[in-house]
Amino acid sequence: MNIASHLSERIRQIRLQKGLSQENMADMLGLSTTAYGDLERGRTELSVSRLENIARLLDVPLSGLLGLESATMSETEWLRQENTRLLAANSRLQHELEQWKLKFRQWFGEGMIREIGQQRERIGF
Secondary structure (H helix, E strand, C coil), rough: CCCHHHHHHHHHHHHCCCCHHHHHHCCCCCCCCCHHHHHCCCCCCCCHHHHHHHHHHHHCCHHHHHCCCCCCCCCHHHHHHHHHHHHHHHHHHHHHHHHHHHHHHHHHHHHHHHHHHHHHHHHHC
């Protein structure tokens, strides 16, 4: 495998580890999906500035992207980070759900209870 192919494969692997699609990367780089796909397939030569942009978007040092140091995290570390992110998102959503439940009770619960009571009084219950 030549250097360009190796670099393209590293970019693809890191992109997948980060959970990004080719469409995501293309949008962030201002490229068409086809043009970005050509970068990952090694059909297009990468400029240094484009490599720097890709490294920044993937949140890895340029030296890591070039294979001068390990740029990929272990599966365990990735899972740990993903778990932390998901737990935080779950906590945030649980809090938001509780806020919506409270608002629902305030908006509808009290008014509905009052209205049902009034209707019951009108019909003699």
